[in-house]
Amino acid sequence: MLKFIEDELEGIKREGLHRSLRCVEGHQGARITLDGKECINLCSNNYLGLANNPQLKKAAIEAIQKYGSGSGASRLVCGSLKLHHELENRLAKFKKHEAALVFNSGYVANLGIITALVGPGDIVLSDKLNHASIIDGILLSRAEFKRYPHKDMQALQRFLEGAKDYKRRLIVTDTVFSMDGDIAPLSDIVGLAKKFDAMVMVDEAHATGVFGETSSGIVEHFGLKDEIDIEMGTLSKAVGCFGGYVSGKKKLIEYMINKSRPFIYTTALPPSVLASSLAAIDIIEKEAWLRKTLWSNTWFLKRGLIDLGFDLMGSESQIMPILVGDADKAVKFSRILLEEGIFIQAIRPPTVPRGRSRLRLSVMATHNKEDLKKALKVIEKIGKRIGIIS
Ligand SMILES: Cc1ncc(COP(=O)(O)O)c(C=O)c1O
Structure with missing residues (x-):
């Protein structure tokens, strides 16, 4: 009776759209511990860092x-x-x-x-x-x-x-x-x-x-x-x-x-x-300084990514998509970034249209510039390696 579940899951996997949960240990911050490994967190909606205030x-x-x-x-x-x-x-x-x-x-x-x-x-x-x-x-x-x-x-x-x-x-x-x-x-x-x-x-x-x-x-x-x-x-x-x-x-x-x-x-x-x-x-x-710091971090990262040649899809806010296109490639980009200590989730259909898969990067007021600089370097290296930028 539950055979359709297995069939559908197989189909989702074949299309490269399978999703699974990761385990965050500790608090939600600019750095988080994910499946036992500490990384720079560039995908949280905790924009002002208040979740651990x-x-x-x-x-x-x-x-x-x-x-x-x-x-x-x-x-x-x-x-x-x-x-x-x-x-x-x-x-x-x-x-x-x-x-x-x-x-x-x-x-x-x-x-x-x-x-x-x-x-x-x-x-x-x-x-x-x-x-x-x-x-x-x-x-x-x-x-x-x-x-x-x-x-x-x-x-x-x-x-x-x-x-x-x-x-x-x-x-x-x-x-x-x-x-x-x-x-x-x-x-x-x-x-x-x-x-x-x-x-x-x-x-x-x-x-x-x-x-x-x-x-x-x-x-x-x-x-x-x-x-x-x-x-x-x-x-x-x-x-x-x-x-x-x-x-x-x-x-x-x-x-x-x-x-x-x-x-x-x-x-x-x-x-x-x-x-x-x-x-x-x-x-x-x-504490308006929190919003101002978020914007300072946003501009820093946005300027860096645009200068490197990434397509940020007209982002006007702290949410910056990096357009990849192909779902498998977006997942690969995200996976290699994580191996290098940068956590940015790949977003694929059905959340976004087919052919518009991306990394959804978001900034927090509590990021420090050193971490953002490090993230830019790693994103540049991997982006070049998998052919997103030249
Ligand atoms: C635009 C928008 N509206 C509503 C929601 C749902 O909010 P919540 O996560 O608090 O359920 C989300 C969050 O995922 C969202 O992005």
């Missing part, structure tokens, strides 16, 4: 001592702890919105927000390179689903022109694209949304803590705070913790509490995660 750890420990390890129930039963409310108020202030609501991960937030907003009879216009959690949320909503080519505003306009008869129109986009590191044309999207009476939802997963005067993200960076209806983010990347959230008007949050099944039917996040997230947001807001 002493203040976050202290906050989590104190919360466990005070409130225990679990929340006991879903939010609408008896699991809505004071810490949830504190974190939501803090997030709303940080995001300069009326209110916020926490979900159990970024993935769950996208599922929960989209399925509450749209259903049969509605239409969602989604950038072709949006994150899988957005795609899954749309599929689960059973709304009509149109994917416009990446950042193609003429195509989005054409789709909107043809969408006038739907009950609701929702445009949804990553702000910083997770596998490409480029930025959505948000001002144009907002203009089109106004013209065609559509809602706009943005996913700030990779922008929060990295962009904007107070580090709140791309919406702030573009000065569009009053124009975006629904802002989603995660606590798992630059925030260094775990969980997801939505922010916006009070009525939006009240609506989510009443309509979002992935919010309603699950046990609430535990105290430790909430307390460390609160501590992280304080640090992100107050």
Whole structure:
């Protein structure tokens, strides 16, 4: 009966797309110990290095001592702890919105927000390179689903022109694209949304803590705070913790509490995660030097890689893809780099389109220049050896 599993696994292996788990020992840092070997970590989303910050750890420990390890129930039963409310108020202030609501991960937030907003009879216009959690949320909503080519505003306009008869129109986009590191044309999207009476939802997963005067993200960076209806983010990347959230008007949050099944039917996040997230947001807001250091490291590495001749696919952020093309070659590149002490994951289909396999490199504020210089030297050596650069 389970023969199909073996057959499918064989097929995945034949195509060079097989995946397996590695074991990280110790903490998530600029250097990590992977399967027993220490290496320079260039693939973490812990952009500000907060996942191992002493203040976050202290906050989590104190919360466990005070409130225990679990929340006991879903939010609408008896699991809505004071810490949830504190974190939501803090997030709303940080995001300069009326209110916020926490979900159990970024993935769950996208599922929960989209399925509450749209259903049969509605239409969602989604950038072709949006994150899988957005795609899954749309599929689960059973709304009509149109994917416009990446950042193609003429195509989005054409789709909107043809969408006038739907009950609701929702445009949804990553702000910083997770596998490409480029930025959505948000001002144009907002203009089109106004013209065609559509809602706009943005996913700030990779922008929060990295962009904007107070580090709140791309919406702030573009000065569009009053124009975006629904802002989603995660606590798992630059925030260094775990969980997801939505922010916006009070009525939006009240609506989510009443309509979002992935919010309603699950046990609430535990105290430790909430307390460390609160501590992280304080640090992100107050300690702008962290964001500035991240950007200094980003420019250092980006300039170095471009000078060496690598194609970074138009990266505009701390996420830098190195285009390889062939999946097997990307895996080989990653494997040899790791043998030399540099950890950068290869990203292959179905995460990215066929023929667009790449190394997805990401920078952290806690990298030091010596490690970045060493990484550049090794990437150059291996890139030449396997024919990515000449
Ligand atoms: C753009 C984007 N949205 C949402 C998510 C999901 O967030 P989380 O990892 O917190 O579930 C991710 C992370 O993988 C992401 O890259």
